[in-house]
Amino acid sequence: MSGRFSTFSWTLPSSLIVEYDLDDDYDDDDYGRSYEDDISMSPGSAQYIRRRQTSTSHTSGNLHLGAFIPEEEPITDDHYHGEEDLFQMDDIGPPPGFPARQPPAQSTSTVVPPVISEPAPTRTFAIHQLPTPPETSSSSTFGNFTEKPVLPNVSTIRLSETASRSSSKSPSRSKTPSRLEPNSTQGALQGGTLPANQSSHRLNQLAAISSASSTPKRARKVVSDSEKDGKQLINVVVVGHVDAGKSTLMGHLLYELDYVDQRTIHKYRNESSHAGKASFAYAWVLDDTEQERARGVTMDIARTAFETATKKVVLLDAPGHKDFIPNMITGASQADAAILVINATNGEFETGFENGGQTREHAMLLRSFGISQILVAINKLDTVGWSKQRYDAIVVQIKNFLTKQAGFQSNKCTFVPVSGLDGDNLTAKVGPDHQLNQWYKGPTLLEAIDALKAPKRMAEGPLRIVITDVCKTQTNSISLAGKIESGDVMAGDKVYFMPTAVAATVKYLTSDTESQCDQMCCGEQGQFTLTGVFEPDTISTGHVIVTGGPDTLKPAKRFLVRLVVFDIQIPIMKGTRAELYCHSMCEPCTLIHLRSAINKSDGTVVKTKPRCLSRNMSGMVEIETDHEVAIEPYTVCRALGRITIRRSGNTIAVGIVEQTLA
Incomplete structure (x- = not known):
């Protein structure tokens, strides 16, 4: 068994003995020169072979990391290829630096060997101009014959002329006037620039709307609220921390005003008692969905109406839970005045007023939506025995916050002690033997609502x-x-x-x-x-x-906003993603450019192009939404020009729209 053995066999019957030679596996293996190596490559195949340049060194002796990380340059119009260039097919030839493709020389006797020293030309069907590659050799030597283009008469399918770049930071859109002109699309559709993100059908729609004639003013009679029946209309939103008693307070007020009959209240009392929530009977007047009643919290805006001596009041009951802040924003955007409900119970007021509570955030949001009149209803004062000391302590803290931080005027803040469950001081003053009557001589809740002033429409x-x-x-x-x-x-x-x-x-x-x-x-x-x-x-x-006409609203995706930053932990930087709220709309957005940081008091520019906006700062910011939205400058329509920026469930900034950009 020593040495090399070439055969072996198994001890089997002679009819099944198989002889196997290992050398037979290597008989056909030849690692010499292939037959294909003796045949030269055809010129047609050679043009696709890339020749490595061995003379150029890709490394240097002293490697510096900064040389490989170029400084970030702003995206300018010369570096951007917009959608309007994708169909520029006038130049079907190769880009500069690339020789035109040449056919192989005609030969029948010999096979032309490939040209090894010269790189083959690249076959190019350019739709838009590519960067010019480094020139390494002269043109090909295969003749002067030029291949015909695959697409004949390409210039006839041209969609736009050479795009004229605007000065905007975002070259994917062309600047348009703030108002739609009746014939604004004719130039774009007749050989002019076709704006990106807008089809011709879309442009025709907007042009038709802008040129449509609205109903003449002389044929319309604009009837003011006071001319109808002598009562002014006012929209009031009710806000406050969760479990402050907002729905119970408003439900009991409607019951006292006979807008809810005794039979309905009796039904709600029985149903809430069977559900183990006997104190929620009045809250169910406004919380009418099964989910709201099961969870015991308001989840959506509840809207109802009632009348006082001089006002027609549209009441908006907003949710107080932090998870439903977007719904509260929707209600606050529709309001002219607000009722801030405070829970006077020991410990509950402090919980709602601290940084994690909703009392502060609700008050700040109210002021950001232009609400200047606020009525503070200090509820559940019966749980502390109608204590004057407790009432005064709450008034001092809330008033300091509203006037010094939120921006309300002192003469437009009214404080009223109430009990939503018992109905004390809602529509009528308490009796002479009541504890509240010993130290409070102010108005009732209904009288305070009637004293609110309707804004100018x-x-x-x-x-x-x-x-x-x-x-x-x-x-x-x-x-x-x-x-x-x-x-x-x-x-x-x-x-x-x-x-x-x-x-x-x-x-x-x-x-x-x-x-x-x-x-x-x-x-x-x-x-x-x-x-x-x-x-x-x-x-x-x-x-x-x-309505149609020159004053119609123009949808926009990009606009300039004067922003006021809240007390945030993470500063706002370029590229920050957030949610934008405006009236009843919510849309994802990106803060694409920080133009300047400005002084809150006088609006002077403190710093141009700041790196970030930190807490309590103010600045001019360009914002871009993911889709077109119905937003206008604040000077055109106040309700459509106020915005709120939220991120990760927290409000980070509020502002007003200064200008729509695209």
Whole structure:
């Protein structure tokens, strides 16, 4: 067995003995020169072979990391290839530095060997100009024949002329005027620049809306609130920390005003008692959904209306839980004044007023939405025996915060002690034997609401109706809830939904304070029934109803905002992703450029192009949303020009829109 053995066998019957030689496996293996190596490569194949340049060294003796990390340069128009260049196919030839492709020389006797010393030309069908590669050799030596282009007469499918770059930081959009001109699309569609992100059909829609004639003012009678029945309309939102008793307070107030009958309250008392929540009977007047009643918290905006001696009040009960702040923002954006409910129970006030509570955030949000009148209802004062010391301590802390931090004026802050569960000091003053009567001689809650002043309306402005809810949608009709922020509307008016530019006709109008009517004015809320052709999911909350004409709303994705930063931990930087809230709309956005940091008091520029905006700073910021939204400058429509920025469930900044950019 020593040495090399070449055969072996198994001890088997002779008929099954198999002989196997290991050397047979290597008989056909030849690692010499292949036959294919003796045949030269064809010129057609050689042009696709890349020759490495061995003379160039890719390393250096002293490697410095900074040489491989170039400084970041701003994206300019010369470095950006926008969508308008993707179809520039006038130059079908190769880019500069690339020789045109040449066919192989005609030969029948010998095979032309490949040219090893010269790189083969690259076959190019350029749609837009590519960077010029380093030139390594002269043109090919295969003749002067040029291959015909695959696409004949390419210039006939040109979609746009050479794009003229704007000075905007975002070259993917072309600058457009702040107002739509009637014939603004003709130049773009007749050989001019086609703006990115807008098809020709979209441009035609917007141009038709801007050129449409609105109803003449002389044919309309703008009826103010006081001219209807002598009472002014005011929208009041109720806010406060969770479990402050907001729904119970407002439900009991409606019961005292006979807007809820005794039978309904008796039913709610029995049902809440069986559910183990006997104290929630009045809250169920406004919390009418099963989920809200099961959880014991308000989750969405509850809207109702009542009248006082001089006012028609639309009441908006907002949720107080932190998870439902977006719904609270929607309600606050519709309000003219606010009722801030405070829980006077020992420990509960401190919990709601500290940094993690919602009392501070709600007050700041109210002021950011332009609400200047606030009524502070100190609730559940009966749990501390109607203590004057407790009441005074709460008033001092809340008043200092509202006037020194939130920005409210002292004469527009009213404090009222109440008990929502017992109904004390809601609609009538307490009796002479009541503990509250010993030290409080101020107004009741109803009297304080009646003393609120209605703000000045934009009755003469262009129509702007903010959609707050979509009630019912069909193929040819839609029923919506909303508020008229500017102008007025009548049955029969032709309107448009922005930003989708869907046309419709107003069929029915139903005000919250009245029954079906023919006309609704600025400041009123109600339901609107419109007819038209509506595709699924084309109309949603946050859209705005407008009329045609030069003053129509122009949807935008990019705008300049004057921002005020809250007390945040992580500063705002370029590229920060957040959620943008405006009226009833919520849209993801990106803070793409920090223009300047400004002084809060006088608006002077403190620093241009700051690296970040930290807590309590103010600045001019460019914001871009993921989709087009119905937003306008604050000077055009106040309600559509106030925004709130939130990130990771926290409000980080508020601001007003100075200018729409694209």
